[in-house]
Amino acid sequence: MSERRVVIVGAGIAGAATAYFLAQRGQRVILLDRERTPGAHSTGRNAAILRTAIPEPALHALAADSRRFYASPPPGFSEIPLFESVGLYLGAAIEAAEDLRAWTARSDCSAGGSEVPPEQLYEAYPQLAHKLALTVHYPTEGAFDVNAILVGFLRGARAAGAEMRFGVEVLELAKRAERVVGVETSEGFVKADEVVIAGGGWAGRLPGAAGWPLGLTPKRRHLLVTAPLPELDPRSPVVWLAGDEFYFRPESGGLLLCACDQDAVEPEQGESLRDEVLERIAEKAARWLPGFDALEAAHYWAGMRTFADDSLFVVGPDPRAPGLHWVAGLGGHGITTGAAVGRLAAEWIAEGWSGHPCAQALLPRVPVSA
Numbered sequence: 001m002s003e004r005r006v007v008i009v010g011a012g013i014a015g016a017a018t019a020y021f022l023a024q025r026g027q028r029v030i031l032l033d034r035e036r037t038p039g040a041h042s043t044g045r046n047a048a049i050l051r052t053a054i055p056e057p058a059l060h061a062l063a064a065d066s067r068r069f070y071a072s073p074p075p076g077f078s079e080i081p082l083f084e085s086v087g088l089y090l091g092a093a094i095e096a097a098e099d100l101r102a103w104t105a106r107s108d109c110s111a112g113g114s115e116v117p118p119e120q121l122y123e124a125y126p127q128l129a130h131k132l133a134l135t136v137h138y139p140t141e142g143a144f145d146v147n148a149i150l151v152g153f154l155r156g157a158r159a160a161g162a163e164m165r166f167g168v169e170v171l172e173l174a175k176r177a178e179r180v181v182g183v184e185t186s187e188g189f190v191k192a193d194e195v196v197i198a199g200g201g202w203a204g205r206l207p208g209a210a211g212w213p214l215g216l217t218p219k220r221r222h223l224l225v226t227a228p229l230p231e232l233d234p235r236s237p238v239v240w241l242a243g244d245e246f247y248f249r250p251e252s253g254g255l256l257l258c259a260c261d262q263d264a265v266e267p268e269q270g271e272s273l274r275d276e277v278l279e280r281i282a283e284k285a286a287r288w289l290p291g292f293d294a295l296e297a298a299h300y301w302a303g304m305r306t307f308a309d310d311s312l313f314v315v316g317p318d319p320r321a322p323g324l325h326w327v328a329g330l331g332g333h334g335i336t337t338g339a340a341v342g343r344l345a346a347e348w349i350a351e352g353w354s355g356h357p358c359a360q361a362l363l364p365r366v367p368v369s370a
């Protein structure tokens, strides 16, 4: 094992996948999270949808790489499948059909998808309003088992020698002559040769890194799961309605619903609930799913999707601070792309370079004023 110590701040998908691929490369890894349970924030609060049709070439490429990993992970990674290919439909009413057609015709979004008559989707969801002008079907996309993925990364990292300390808050980056040399934590100083910020909604907040702003903004999004619906087939597909921005899929016997809200927030407010958004979900559900007699909320929550100003991920070494790396700003695609992001980050940290086609595009972009 390498003598170099890599400290990773954050045990969501970003930190866990990075720890996994670093440990596989024989790097000495210490993974820290302030929560006692890993994955307690965005990684444990998302919609778990596998959609590789992302209209941004770099992110699409990471999603496609990750899909290959999730489809056939290394032996021992998980006893159960990491996702179910229940299929995904993108749909639009007439007013949004042209935009959706332009999106799904892009080479990175057309792979694996084809335009089908809306009746095909109405058959899968007889309760859906017959208002669609365009329907594109991706039969091999679907829904993740996020817990199995996270556990696979953490277990694999630990088996390869990574150390994990949960319930430990990183308070500040420690620097000597501008080089990062470790972190101050709630349990004392932890020395490091490299520090990786994988703090999700808090990534832009860490004192010591705050002088190197990357423009990371958490945006809050609510999800609601209905009470069980006996008439719903639990293997029904994921549906995403463009224009009105509403998506749903089966979950826990009911439907998981999202109105695609995205309010920029401070991380402290990133998981607090807003009644008006829950009302918006109810309105969209009434508009699009009139065939369900009564949809009752069983539970709901909010979580953060964190974006850089240009909405591209931030993965790689910070040019302003030797020893500092970022794996942040994974927005709404962190699970879908997690395996490839972790592998890319590990390559930068272990080798100091990456030949991955997306590597340069995702390097920390230094704001002009910094």
Ligand SMILES: Cc1cc2nc3c(=O)[nH]c(=O)nc-3n(C[C@H](O)[C@H](O)[C@H](O)COP(=O)(O)OP(=O)(O)OC[C@H]3O[C@@H](n4cnc5c(N)ncnc54)[C@H](O)[C@@H]3O)c2cc1C
Pocket (backbone or CB within 6 Å): 009, 010, 011, 012, 013, 014, 015, 032, 033, 034, 035, 038, 039, 040, 041, 042, 043, 044, 045, 046, 047, 048, 049, 050, 168, 169, 170, 171, 198, 199, 200, 201, 202, 203, 206, 221, 222, 223, 302, 303, 304, 305, 306, 327, 328, 329, 330, 331, 332, 333, 334, 335, 336, 337
């Ligand atoms: C409502 C919603 C729906 C989504 N749907 C999807 C989807 O369908 N498909 C998809 O691919 N993605 C989806 N996402 C996006 C995905 O969840 C995120 O991109 C991903 O989880 C981000 O992972 P992360 O590891 O960067 O952040 P997190 O999972 O939040 O992990 C960051 C960790 O850092 C820790 N931390 C922060 N600061 C410190 C500190 N100072 N000291 C110690 N620990 C610290 C936190 O405790 C936390 O555990 C969705 C997100 C939301 C909110």
